[in-house]
Amino acid sequence: MTWRRLGRWGTLAILVLGFLLLGSGGAFADHWTVEVSAPEEGALGETIQLTATVHDAATGEPVEGAELVFFSSVTFAGVGGDIELGEALTNDLGVAVFDYELRKLGTHTITIEGGGEPNILSFPVTIGGQLYRSPAGISLIPGAGGWVVTLVIGAIWVIMIIVGVSVVRVSRGSPPAGNEAEAEEDERERSAGTKWLNTATMVTAVMVVVAGGIVALLIRSPNTHHNRDPVGYDRSAVAFVEGAYAYPDFGLADDAAAEAEIGRGLFVTFGCAGCHGVDAEGTTTAKSPASASYDWVRQVTRNGQPGMPSYSEQELNDTQLNEIFAFLAETRGELGG
């Protein structure tokens, strides 16, 4: 009887305590003032820092260890909501820093909660540099590498060859004892060329050859990943079409035709041809730039536009730009645009 009574009061006490704690959490936060800041704008692929500075509202002292939560808002099929990006704690100066990776173009709106009213940050994101480079992946069994794969696949093939051998034994099976007629027929079958030239031996032979090839492939296979070592892993163009295009360093040409010829090479080496086609004829990915004006080509090349990267002076100098334009001008005639 007393136990039941105690249990009832205990439950009530826990509930009351819970409510008090919940209420007090909010009460603490109301004493803060929070200032948030972000860079004016960001480039796609960059990681920017969102900072929030927390002060005690009453004393003006910085608050250490305050927790701030960062959200980004999304709508899908009429349903909107905030996605939690992560949390950050303030340091002894009351400053919390959150690293935010910019993966989408357009205006980003970030809501920061903690300490009273939520704070909202908004900034535009434009096109930037390389978006992503994969770091090296895991290795399943350190040190063992391809040998494990080789052994597993080798074992499978050894079993298959064992199967082949037992089929060969079927084909060479002895004639039934005591049956002269069948034994004779058997002998005829064998001498008719089916003794060795039969599926069993051929299948087994093929299996041995394929197994040998697979094991050779695995053993020959290099043991490393190139992107474990990003040195020498550059993004310059590697495709040259049958060597017919001039390199950019061939020297300056005097006449327009030679200039256009160099431009044709640059069009490939700088990757333009990747989207615009080798003859600047345009593809499903990008239109033909052949009929564009000089100013427009220059403007788009220098500043980029959605879908097209920008090329600065350091990457592509004015001479080269002119040469590319000479090539476009020449193509314009060819394409009749």
Next chain:
Amino acid sequence: MESVNDWQARLEDTTLDPARKTTRNYYAFLFFLLAVTGWGMYAYSLQVRRGLVVTGMSDRISWGLYITMFVFFIGISHAGTLISAILRVSHAGWRTPVTRMAEFITAVALVTGAFFVIVDLGRPDRLINVLVFGRWQSPIVWDVLAVTTYLTASVVYLYLPMVPDLAFFRDRLAPWVSRPKHLLYRILAINWRGTSGQKRHLGRAISIMMILIIPIAVSVHTVVSWIFAMTLREAWNSAIFGFFFVAGAIFSGIATLIVVMAILRRVYRLEEYITPKHFLYLGYLMAAMAGVMIYANLSEYITAGFKFEEGTEFLFRQLFIDEFAPYFWFYFIGGLMTPIVFMFIRRLRTIGGIVTAAVFVDMGMWVERYFIVVTGLRAPLLPYEPVNYAPTWVEWSITAGGFAFFALLITLFVKAFPIMAVWEMTEERREEFEEMVEYEHEFDGEDVLASGVPDLAPEPEGGGPP
């Protein structure tokens, strides 16, 4: 009561019939398939000459119908493994009349599927580079290894249980076939006389293969899925992908088996052997796999949708609401719901109903392979507007050619090789008889086996069906 020998003679006649008699319709159908395959080959020759520019694929959506066909047919090939190997291992007695069909669907589908990888290459001659410069860290090389191993294993697994039947063809077909063809049977029958030593060796070989082929088959479709899942793509970034692909493969494999079974049953009058029971059992298996597929889909999309990371939004919008919504909902309702609904409603649970459901499943699974491939590539990784992919007539022609090629191989196979495992079926019938005889002996001692019991079959190790 009919003796075992009469029963066996009738079975043998039924099995020999396709090889003995060729109707005009057969030639007409063959001609049609050859024409479609030929048209596909013409389209392919165009692609080889002009390059992949004749396709709708671009640098952004670089996989299309060809890879869809590759994944689809590799999936189909799981029919043989499941029906034949798993049911053989578990001694499911009803499987025997359909195992041969399942096994040749496997081999034929694998050949067709592997062919489409080569079609997808702009420079097929560079295939040799995979062998010369391949490295085991590359998922492409995993695929080459797994598919090569599976192709070899499944051809061997098709061949082994066929040896006694090939010997039977060799012995019985002499007056009907030409000399080269008879020589072919002689070579393929590897001197099979049904001696006890031969039976022991063959039984052992079959036992090893039926177990070995199961892990190989699972590995094949797992690494096919990893071709996708090992890339940095939102749509494919899923831990469940290997399992999902294997389940889908078995699912579409069963559906294809049902369709092929129904056609052969009708054309070659196999009603006595392939009974409504087979359709019913396979239909239940198919419905069960549909349940697994629905579960896998929910698991995949709910876990991604609950968190709703940045890339998921684009993916879900194109898949559920926008461009690919018709495909997705056809797959989900037509491909996954239909078999379950059909198996639940008694009036639809007929051979016709089950075959209809199987056709829906095959179409649904093909569409699923298509949108998995294309939606994954369509979600942009770089800040550009998404491009669309529309297959050109060349791609459609080669795809049609691929289907025709698949049907052509089956049609030719059926003409040349035994479509049912005569010895396995006879073996089983004999055991049933023996059981019955034992039972009858207890009462009146009458000997129904007076006509003698055929002795043709090797014993698989581990005992036959009880």
